Amino acid sequence: MNSHIKYLTIGDEEKKWDIYINAIGNTKVTKNEVYPSKKHPSSYYFTWNNGRILSEFQLNYITQGKGTFENKHGTFEVEEGNFIVIFPNEWHRYKPDEETGWTENYIGFKGGIAEHFMSILGVSHSKPIINSGRKEQFIECYTKIFDLIESESPSFQLVSSGELIRLFGLIVANQKEDELKGDKIADTIDKVKFIIRDKVETDIVMQDIASDFNMGYSYFRKMFKKHTGVSPKQYHLQLKVIRAKELLLNTNKSVKEVCFDLGFQSTSYFSRIFKQKMGVTPVHVKDMGID
Numbered sequence: 001m002n003s004h005i006k007y008l009t010i011g012d013e014e015k016k017w018d019i020y021i022n023a024i025g026n027t028k029v030t031k032n033e034v035y036p037s038k039k040h041p042s043s044y045y046f047t048w049n050n051g052r053i054l055s056e057f058q059l060n061y062i063t064q065g066k067g068t069f070e071n072k073h074g075t076f077e078v079e080e081g082n083f084i085v086i087f088p089n090e091w092h093r094y095k096p097d098e099e100t101g102w103t104e105n106y107i108g109f110k111g112g113i114a115e116h117f118m119s120i121l122g123v124s125h126s127k128p129i130i131n132s133g134r135k136e137q138f139i140e141c142y143t144k145i146f147d148l149i150e151s152e153s154p155s156f157q158l159v160s161s162g163e164l165i166r167l168f169g170l171i172v173a174n175q176k177e178d179e180l181k182g183d184k185i186a187d188t189i190d191k192v193k194f195i196i197r198d199k200v201e202t203d204i205v206m207q208d209i210a211s212d213f214n215m216g217y218s219y220f221r222k223m224f225k226k227h228t229g230v231s232p233k234q235y236h237l238q239l240k241v242i243r244a245k246e247l248l249l250n251t252n253k254s255v256k257e258v259c260f261d262l263g264f265q266s267t268s269y270f271s272r273i274f275k276q277k278m279g280v281t282p283v284h285v286k287d288m289g290i291d
Contacts, residue, residue, distance in 0.1 A: 003027040003037055006149050007044070010110075014157045019111035021160050022056050024146050029065070029101040036095075051093035056108045057118065058086035059167075060094075061142065063134055065102030069094040073126040078102075083130040083171070085123045105142040109164060117168045122175070132174050141167040188213055189227045196232065200239045203263050206232045241277040244270070248286045255282045 005025035014020045023044070029035050038045060046052035051070070062082050069076045069084050071092040078084060078094065080102075086092055088110070096102035123130060132138065141163055148160045192209055209232070210220035224232045240262050247258045256267055259282075264270035274282045 003039060004146065005039065006146065007041060008149065008157070010157075015111070017111070017158055017161055018113050019109060019117075019161050019164065020157055021107060021109050021145065021149065021164060023058075023106070023108035024142070024149055024160075025107075026103070026105050026142065026146070028103045029096045031101050032098050033101060046093060048093055048095055051091050053089060053091050054086060054108070055088050056110045057088055057114050058084075058106055058108045060084040060086065060104050060106040061138055063103045063105060063139065065096050065100040067094060067096040067100075067102050069128065071125060071128065073128075076129050078129065079131075081131065081133040081135075083132060085118065085121070085128045085130065087118075087125055087128070090125060105139065107142065107145065107164065107167075109161075111161075117165070121168065121171055130171060130175075132171055135170075135174065137170050138167065141170065185223050186227055188215075189224055192224065192232065193228070193235070196236050197239060200236070200243050201262055204236055206236075237273065238277060240264075241274055244274060244282065245278060245285055248282055249288065255286055258282070 003025060005023070005027070007023045008021060010020055010022065027037065036045065044052070044054070060083065062078055062080060062084070064080055066080060067078045069078050069092065071087075071090055084094060096104075121130060145160045145163050148156045148163070192213070195209060196204060206221070207217045210217045213220070215223075221231055224235070228235055230238070244258050244262055247253055247261070248255065253261070255271075259267045259270040262270075264273070271281055271283075274280075274285075278285070
């Protein structure tokens with residue numbers, strides 16, 4: 001068994017950060033090897049017969065092999081590319097398959113916002129496995145955290161916690177990418193975005209675009225917002241404001257001329273929307289433009 005393990009003593013200063021790391025490690029378990037290693041402290045060590053209860057979250061990333069995870073909600077098959085999520089104060093046990101062994105990368109952490117991040121990942125006591133596949137970017141996070149902790153440089157705990165939050169973000173991004181793979185509606189939304197961009201200086205009836213793609217407007221709007229984060233009308237409005245800024249900076253057109261060229265109803269409405277989106281008024285931007 002090849003292991004690299006670090007366990008930390010947490011002080012009051014680290015706890016103020018509201019998410020902090022207790023343990024980080026990597027273990028490679030070969031075929032038919034005894035598991036787990038007795039190198040772990042008593043608070044972490046367990047046997048298959050007894051299992052264990054931790055006072056922290058753990059995120060265990062399996063990069064080779066397969067095995068089994070159990071908690072009071074069920075038994076779950078674990079495969080290469082899976083994250084095992086362990087919740088605090090919950091009985092559990094896990095082990096690699098004797099025929100394959102496994103390589104595990106684990107991190108233990110606590111703090112008031114840890115549960116918030118777990119909810120974002122979409123996991124629960126009855127759904128403790130995340131299937132993310134083998135991704136180098138995940139391993140890089142574990143490696144960087146381990147190196148930071150091993151170096152014990154000033155404020156290493158705070159920087160390590162930031163890297164843990166980055167890991168959460170990468171997992172969520174990976175989940176969203178998987179949701180959109182092979183999604184025909186994603187291709188449609190991309191086409192619509194190009195149409196809106198091409199017609200940014202004109203009035204667009206979004207219902208007509210939906211109809212052109214054989215979709216009802218309500219469904220079209222819902223799907224557009226799912227893939228872009230904003231409604232089609234807001235997307236069009238954002239592009240209009242960006243185009244207005246370009247014209248104000250790079251042409252001799254007045255604020256009033258830009259306003260009506262882009263189809264805004266009035267200069268007051270144009271100024272209000274522009275400031276909402278850009279943080280400054282169109283007059284301010286115009287004053288920064290060409291002479």
